[in-house]
Amino acid sequence: MSGSMSVAGTVEAAAQVVLVAAGSPLLVGVMRQVKARLEGRAGAGVLQPWRDLRKLLRKEAITPDGTGPVFRAAPLVLTATALVAAGIVPIATTASPLDGAADLFAVTALLALGTVALALAALDTATAFGGMGASREMTVLALVEPTILMSVFALSVPAGSTNLGAIVNSTLHEPQRVASPVSLLAAVALAVVVIAEAGRIPVDNPATHLELTMIHEAMVLEYAGPDLALVEWASAMRLTVLLGLVANLFAPWGIASADTAAAALAALPLALAVFAVKVAVLGGALAAGEVFMAKLRMFRVPELLAGSFVMALLAVAASFFLA
Amino acid sequence: MTSVTGAALSASLGASLLAAVAGAALPRRVRPAGAGLCTAVAGAAAVVAGVAAMTGRSWSAWLPELLPLAGVRLAVDPLGGLFIAVTGAVAVCAAVYGVGYARPPRDGHGHGLDGRTVQAVLPLFVAAMLLVPAAASVSTFLVAWELMALASLLLVVAEHRHRASVGTAGLWYAVMTHLGLVAILAGLAGLAAAAHGESFDRLRAAAEGLSPAVRGAVFVATFAGFASKAGIIPLHVWLPRAHPEAPSHVSALMSAAMVNLGGYGIVRVGFDLLGGGPVWWWLLVLAAGAVSALYGILQAAVATDLKRLLAYSTCENMGLVLVGLGAGGLLLTAGARPPAALALTAALLHVVNHAAFKTLLFLAAGSVLRATGLRDLDALGGLRTRMPLTTAAFAVGALAASALPLGNGFVSEWLLLQSLIGSLGEGGTISAVTMPVAVAALALSAGLAVATFVKAFGTGFLARPRTPQAQAAAESPATMGVGMGVAAACCLALALVPAFTAPGLAGAVQVVLPGQDALTGQVTLRLAAASSTVSPLLIAVSVVGAVALLRIAMIRRARRRARLWDCGMGPLNARMEYTATSFAEPLQRVFDDVLAPETDLNVTPLAESAYLVESVTYRARVGDRIERRLYRPVVAAAAAVGEAARRLANGSVHRYLAYGFGTFTGVLILLAVTR
Amino acid sequence: MSDVTYVRLLDLACGAFLLAAVLVLWRRDLAAIVRLFAIQGAALAALVAVLGVHEGLDGHGAELLALGAGLAVLRAVVLPRLLRRAIVGGDVRETEPLVNVAASLVVAAGLALLSYAVTRPVVALEPSPAVRAVPVALTVVLIGFFVLVTRRRALSQVVGFLLVDNGITAVAFLTTSGVPLIVELGVSLDVLLAVLVLQVLTARMRAAFGGTDLDDLRELRD
Amino acid sequence: MTTTALLIAPVGLPLLAAASHAVFGWRPKTTAWSGAAAAAGLLACAVALAVAAVDRPRTGLGGLLRADALSAYMLVVIGAVALPALLASPGYLAAERAAGHTSAADARRYGILTQTFVAAMALAVLAANLGVLWVAVEATTICTAFLVGHRRTRHATEAAWKYVVICSAGIALAFLGIVLLNFAARHAHVPSSGALDWAELARHATALDADVTRVAVALLVLGFGTKAGLAPLHAWLPDAHSQAPAPVSALMSGVLLSVAFYAVLRVKVIADAALGVPFTRTLLAAVALVSLAAAAALLLKQRDYKRMLAYSSIEHMGLIALGAAVGTPLAASAVLLHILGHGLAKSVAFLASGHIQQATGSTRVDGARGLIARVPLTAGLFGASLAALLGFPPFGLFASELGMFRAGFTAGMGWAVAAALLLMLVVVAAVAAHTGRMLLGAHRPGPGAAALAGDVRLARSAALALTAALVACAALGVTAWPLHTLLDTAAAIIGAHP
Known part of the structure; x- marks a missing residue:
């Protein structure tokens, strides 16, 4: 990779991070708006999440009694992992300088690291809600892991690599592969994973305030002010990154993958815009789906995840036997 | 004897013996320090020897006068050097730590760990573990192996006066380790007989020409023996008993160094001496490893005894190592050498990583045990303020053990995954079927490992103390801190710049697969067998940098303390906390069919009405199902046989004479008939 | 002595030898058993x-005669007297043996057949009249062992042991006119002791x- | 001349000691130590004989006594085991007398009988004649009968009776075998003077009539096997060894069994030449496996630790028999090494158990708990000796067992060795379980544990002797160079076949 390319890659990656950081609250806003409209409400507007964040950031930072450094560090770690993931994932470019540093496994592990930090923080509060949320979150995480890795496996077979850039490029070069059974099965499996990871219905309900059904919300119950702002922001970024990942793994068109630095930079604005649209569409679809679905009982979740695992396994099998 | 390797290894063994003498002869006051420091020197020398061997300075020796009827034959090649170096490093940490650990805590009731036996046997245990990878003949190997078993057995029962369970654990360990020895002895002696010689060189040369039946029998027998040492399901039963009951630095040595030698044995015999084999060998290894990884981590996930949890985690990690070895064997059989080298590299790197973080974890657990007298996570909690150093150490170890980025476990598991997914098409249909299943097992075990260590760290060290003992904990002595610190430093180094192990690992793998160099790159790891890359250092720098930026951005205001949300019910207390048991409950429910927990619900109604309850007791216990279903019947059968056999010696002199008369006439008849 | 007389006498002695052993199986009176011995x-x-x-009376024959005299003293006089001294008080009869008398006699017949089968190679190696009598001696050994296994009184067991010993001595003399003297002396001393x-x-x-009653000796057991 | 003196001394010295006991009685400060002195002398003679006999056999006393490397080695074993046992005797008897179990007359008889016992064993290994060998082995039974019955309790009497009856009956079979062998030898034109001389027999072995010889060999193996504690006539052993005074148990278990097995080895040399290897191999392997199985089965639920040691002796004799069955030079060396290692370790185990019995007043496993906490030195010695007996390195038994198993696989007896390994696994499990219960745990005085009796300290001489024996046993496992040539030569005598 030439020097100018790497400079271009750095610029592109920075643009990605900025887009995700700024746009993710908007995505949440879009989704809430879609949901509100479908439920017959007016909605608070697309910018409401940003307003919430601003309000929270202005508040005083709170340290609940008996909590320690882990509690204070967790929002930072959660946000940092989300930002780094945003820099790696091919949102607008496949030439991120971090692309070689972390493949798909590493990205999912990185996101898991953020979850773990939050779970530890929840345990650190020594409240029953925190423990309950952490316990459930970890259970879901443990059960999601096989599906993620199997999906990655299935996607990596045609590309011969688990590096995200390589997978996306390979799909760009052979677009017909998107319609293959491998790809479809893996897409469905990965979609379930994204729902579980992002804590959406039917695995978790981001809007719930009934403690007994909460997962994510139970974990962050003790956060307030700027800490809560970071957690909310990071959650939105994680959702954006995950949706963007799904979008670009299965429909990478529009991404900036030019051979020269100048062309790549020129393609960047378009790529960012296309990405925003893709994610908005996916988010809207997800929100629309949530309206018509109920949250599953905690102990029905493994069935859902087992189902997605089977799809991923079939995808891998298909990639070998249909190849 | 002029080579660095030989000199360093000799120095190491000499220092071990000196430490043993010091442990036996010094007065109690200075005994732990004297013996511990000598052992640490021995460990350091072993690291030097191992590294020298890995970088190509092989060494061998032939001592015919030692060990009657056989002689001692030693040879250190890069493969053995790797294990010697790992053992030495673990020994350094454990020995330094042991100086403080053996000192009785303030309240006076010591564990008896500064006694002569423990202090003298520990260095011998280290020496025996160093000899195993250095052995180059069947007899030498077996004598070192059995010395290691005896020394570790003595150490396991060191605290027998304090807990009755120690004796039981020791018995399980003694029997299972002997079972392993019997299997290995039968396998290796059979191989030596078929090869007409017992030096490894001889075996290596003769193995090609042996019949498949002999090779298969040898492999299965030795595999069973090595698997039992490595704690592989279903031969693991000793491990979750012995490791918790042993003194913690001994647990560290056993869990981080001794079990590795099971893996070493499989590589040495399966790959090196026998030169690989048919597909079914490696399927066996792979299946055993995958099952072990899953079952081990599942048990760890629901365990509440901290050291038992770590012990089951050892089952898991050795299972992962075996998955790597099995995959390597499969690929080698299929002729795909670069992927095979990658799988072996991954397995060996995982051995190194596991040794680093498991040492750290056991040492930290020991620090907790010493400070509180507790191993039960349900009774711990809140140690982060009272034992900050130990907490930090455990955190580093737990991060590594959960195979997340910034931890060293991640690197080797990543390599392992790469080798598995990269080999989908290499071995035909068999690998196409097995590899996905192996990946799934690996993934589930990785996920459960995260849950397990979040539980261990979160309930044990965070939150608030659940018992007065945990409340009264105090930080451990400095030597223990040094021991943990060295281990933590190793973990961090392995996590950030794993590439520094690449030349050594390549040397070790090249013993088996000459000319293969699976891992390249300094900052970014590149693979010869696949185009995937990863850079642990860059990830770490990015994440830490982002955290630092955010921290700076958030620093501006002072924080205010506030009460926790208690639903308006009044202050929360420790009894309301989530415990380790409750944390693991969802997982236990999900895997109900595998774990088969024993529950016991007693409802006592009031005398007046059956509908009013006076008290409810509920007890749930997750035992080891394999032990219950597989071993209990055997033990019961043995007891029944023993009981029945007592009738053979019922005291009647007539019966005794009748045995003789019957045999006498029987032999006469036989001789008359078979003329 | 003519060969015919020799064989007659030999057979007669062997017959008495065997008969005494069989009768030991039959009798229950301990004094009678000692007499039979x-x-x-x-x-x-x-x-x-x-x-x-x-x-022939010169050389080895004379030695054999002397040995015979010694044996007579030891086995017909000294040992029976020692045994008789052990019969005291109420222990004068054998209690019910573990295998009853009728069955014992049948077993004795079986043992005789067995010893004929077993000693075939011995007889084949040297088919002289003396060696032909070896099966008789071996039968006595087997019967003696059988007495050891089935008779419950201490004294009967001693007699059983001595029957075995007598039988072996007989085998020794019938096959090779005895083992070397020093061995014979040592064996006799050992038996006496x-x-x-x-x-x-x-x-x-x-x-x-x-x-x-040896059935009382059952306290040492597993 | 010196050779003859060297040949007579091993028998004569113990007899002298016996005479000293007969004349002066058992005096704690003086004659009590004569036995140990005699044993030391015996060991010295054995070493001298070993040096002398390593190149060619030495005969003396008109051809009645002969020492080749094998005899010399066995004599070394006798001396090496007798020395610690007899060094521990004065302390043991002093404790017995203090506890009122033994009178002065008993002590005197103990002295006389142990010394004649040692003399008889020495005679057995030095005898040039199978008949004399038999007489000496039977003499050991007679000497030890009253030693087994030393305490005169019901148990002791019962054990003595069974011991004498079963051993005498069994060994009588061996004599029948000798008679038949004598017959075969006469017909193979072996001169009548040497017809039972094992050297002569071995020389003429190929001329022996095969059909007669195989009956004779079977009887000899069964007969001497009885005395060696091999199945099927092994049942006397646990009774006798558990009732005898500890030093006598040590001698009986440590050497007497091996001396009896020495006879089997002599017979085996003849039989291998006369009948070919497979016959004795099958016979010995069967006997060995049955012995191992019986020992393993009865160890499982053993409740008496002295009986446990006795069954362990049966197990080890089974192993030795298995090694002899394999019969290659490596196996023969291993068998001999095993005999010495087992003798040392087992005598330590029995002597320590005697002290445990004195300390706890019981031989039941349940009666002895938390011994490490109560009598650390004795418990340590007991534990170490059991580790040796279970075949852990660095003790000599590991090296010898390993050698046997390797030789077994090489000789194509893999299945027998595998079976033996599995049975040994059972033995290890059982013994480890019982020993663990005895040694480990806290000392909790209560109804479960018998009270400690009076003075529980191990006598200094005994402690030194036991430690020295264990160290010797461990040294044997590390290196055997002083015994190297002797071992090789002796093994060549047994294992000399194609």
């Missing part, structure tokens, strides 16, 4: 004497257990 000792001595006379030891132990047993 004495008779068997005499028969053994006679057997040796016959062999000695057949060898063994009987003495057993006699002392019988006395102790009577003192400790109040009887000599």
Whole structure:
């Protein structure tokens, strides 16, 4: 990779991070708006999440009694992992300088690291809600892991690599592969994973305030002010990154993958815009789906995840036997 | 004897013996320090020897006068050097730590760990573990192996006066380790007989020409023996008993160094001496490893005894190592050498990583045990303020053990995954079927490992103390801190710049697969067998940098303390906390069919009405199902046989004479008939 | 001595030798058993004497005669007397043996057949009249062992042991006119001492257990 | 001349000691130590004989006594085991007398009988004649009968009776075998003077009539096997060894069994030449496996630790028999090494158990708990000796067992060795379980544990002797160079076949 390319890659990656950081609250806003409209409400507007964040950031930072450094560090770690993931994932470019540093496994592990930090923080509060949320979150995480890795496996077979850039490029070069059974099965499996990871219905309900059904919300119950702002922001970024990942793994068109630095930079604005649209569409679809679905009982979740695992396994099998 | 390797290894063994003498002869006051420091020197020398061997300075020796009827034959090649170096490093940490650990805590009731036996046997245990990878003949190997078993057995029962369970654990360990020895002895002696010689060189040369039946029998027998040492399901039963009951630095040595030698044995015999084999060998290894990884981590996930949890985690990690070895064997059989080298590299790197973080974890657990007298996570909690150093150490170890980025476990598991997914098409249909299943097992075990260590760290060290003992904990002595610190430093180094192990690992793998160099790159790891890359250092720098930026951005205001949300019910207390048991409950429910927990619900109604309850007791216990279903019947059968056999010696002199008369006439008849 | 007379006498001595052993199985009176043992000792001595006379009185024959005399003293006089001293108090009869008398006699017949089968190679190696009588001696060995296994009184067991010994001595003389003298002396001394030891132990047993029924000796067991 | 003296001394010295006991009685400060002195002398003679006999056999006393490397080695074993046992005797008897179990007359008889016992064993290994060998082995039974019955309790009497009856009956079979062998030898034109001389027999072995010889060999193996504690006539052993005074148990278990097995080895040399290897191999392997199985089965639920040691002796004799069955030079060396290692370790185990019995007043496993906490030195010695007996390195038994198993696989007896390994696994499990219960745990005085009796300290001489024996046993496992040539030569005598 030439020097100018790497400079271009750095610029592109920075643009990605900025887009995700700024746009993710908007995505949440879009989704809430879609949901509100479908439920017959007016909605608070697309910018409401940003307003919430601003309000929270202005508040005083709170340290609940008996909590320690882990509690204070967790929002930072959660946000940092989300930002780094945003820099790696091919949102607008496949030439991120971090692309070689972390493949798909590493990205999912990185996101898991953020979850773990939050779970530890929840345990650190020594409240029953925190423990309950952490316990459930970890259970879901443990059960999601096989599906993620199997999906990655299935996607990596045609590309011969688990590096995200390589997978996306390979799909760009052979677009017909998107319609293959491998790809479809893996897409469905990965979609379930994204729902579980992002804590959406039917695995978790981001809007719930009934403690007994909460997962994510139970974990962050003790956060307030700027800490809560970071957690909310990071959650939105994680959702954006995950949706963007799904979008670009299965429909990478529009991404900036030019051979020269100048062309790549020129393609960047378009790529960012296309990405925003893709994610908005996916988010809207997800929100629309949530309206018509109920949250599953905690102990029905493994069935859902087992189902997605089977799809991923079939995808891998298909990639070998249909190849 | 002029080579660095030989000199360093000799120095190491000499220092071990000196430490043993010091442990036996010094007065109690200075005994732990004297013996511990000598052992640490021995460990350091072993690291030097191992590294020298890995970088190509092989060494061998032939001592015919030692060990009657056989002689001692030693040879250190890069493969053995790797294990010697790992053992030495673990020994350094454990020995330094042991100086403080053996000192009785303030309240006076010591564990008896500064006694002569423990202090003298520990260095011998280290020496025996160093000899195993250095052995180059069947007899030498077996004598070192059995010395290691005896020394570790003595150490396991060191605290027998304090807990009755120690004796039981020791018995399980003694029997299972002997079972392993019997299997290995039968396998290796059979191989030596078929090869007409017992030096490894001889075996290596003769193995090609042996019949498949002999090779298969040898492999299965030795595999069973090595698997039992490595704690592989279903031969693991000793491990979750012995490791918790042993003194913690001994647990560290056993869990981080001794079990590795099971893996070493499989590589040495399966790959090196026998030169690989048919597909079914490696399927066996792979299946055993995958099952072990899953079952081990599942048990760890629901365990509440901290050291038992770590012990089951050892089952898991050795299972992962075996998955790597099995995959390597499969690929080698299929002729795909670069992927095979990658799988072996991954397995060996995982051995190194596991040794680093498991040492750290056991040492930290020991620090907790010493400070509180507790191993039960349900009774711990809140140690982060009272034992900050130990907490930090455990955190580093737990991060590594959960195979997340910034931890060293991640690197080797990543390599392992790469080798598995990269080999989908290499071995035909068999690998196409097995590899996905192996990946799934690996993934589930990785996920459960995260849950397990979040539980261990979160309930044990965070939150608030659940018992007065945990409340009264105090930080451990400095030597223990040094021991943990060295281990933590190793973990961090392995996590950030794993590439520094690449030349050594390549040397070790090249013993088996000459000319293969699976891992390249300094900052970014590149693979010869696949185009995937990863850079642990860059990830770490990015994440830490982002955290630092955010921290700076958030620093501006002072924080205010506030009460926790208690639903308006009044202050929360420790009894309301989530415990380790409750944390693991969802997982236990999900895997109900595998774990088969024993529950016991007693409802006592009031005398007046059956509908009013006076008290409810509920007890749930997750035992080891394999032990219950597989071993209990055997033990019961043995007891029944023993009981029945007592009738053979019922005291009647007539019966005794009748045995003789019957045999006498029987032999006469036989001789008359078979003329 | 003509060969015919030699064979007759030899057969006669062997017959008495075997008969005494079989009768030991039959009788229950301990005194009678000891008497039968004495008779068997005499028969053994006679057997040796016959062999000695057949060898010719010069050289080895004379040695055999002397040995026969010694055997007569030891096995027909000294050992029976020692045994008789052990019969004291109420222990004068054998209690019900573990295998009843009728079955014992049948077993004895079976043992005789077995010893014929087993000694075929011996006879084949040297088919002389003396060697042909070896099966008889071996039968006595087997019967003696059988007595050891089935009879419950201490004294009967001693007699069983001595029957075995008599039988082996007979085999020795019938096959090769005896083992070397020093061995023969050593064996006799050992037998004598063994009987003495057993006699002392019988006395102790009577003192400790109040009887000599060996079924009482079942306290050492697993 | 010196050779003859060297040949007579091993028998004569113990007899002298016996005479000293007969004349002066058992005096704690003086004659009590004569036995140990005699044993030391015996060991010295054995070493001298070993040096002398390593190149060619030495005969003396008109051809009645002969020492080749094998005899010399066995004599070394006798001396090496007798020395610690007899060094521990004065302390043991002093404790017995203090506890009122033994009178002065008993002590005197103990002295006389142990010394004649040692003399008889020495005679057995030095005898040039199978008949004399038999006489000496039977003499050991007679000497030890009253030693087994030493305490004169019901148990002791019972054990003595069974011991004498079963051993005498069994060994009588061996004599029948000798008679038949004598017959076969006469017909193979072996001169009548040497017809039972094992050297002569071995020389003429090929001329022996095969059909007669195989009956004779079977009887000899069964007969001497009885005395060696091999199945099927092994049942006397646990009774006798558990009732005898500890030093006598040590001698009986440590050497007497091996001396009896020495006879089997002599017979085996003849039989291998006369009948070919397979016959004795099958016979010995069967006997060995049955012995191992019986020992393993009865160890499982053993409740008496002295009986446990006795069954362990049966197990080890089974192993030795298995090694002899394999019969290659490596196996023969291993068998001999095993005999010495087992003798040392087992004598330590029995002597320590005697002290445990004195300390706890019981031989039941349940009666002895938390011994490490109560009597650390004795418990340590007991534990170490059991580790040796279970075949852990660095003790000599590991090296010898390993050698046997390797030789077994090489000789194509893999299945027998595998079976033996599995049975040994059972033995290890059982013994480890019982020993663990005895040694480990806290000392909790209560109804479960018998009270400690009076003075529980191990006598200094005994402690030194036991430690020295264990160290010797461990040294044997590390290196055997002083015994190297002797071992090789002796093994060549047994294992000399194609």
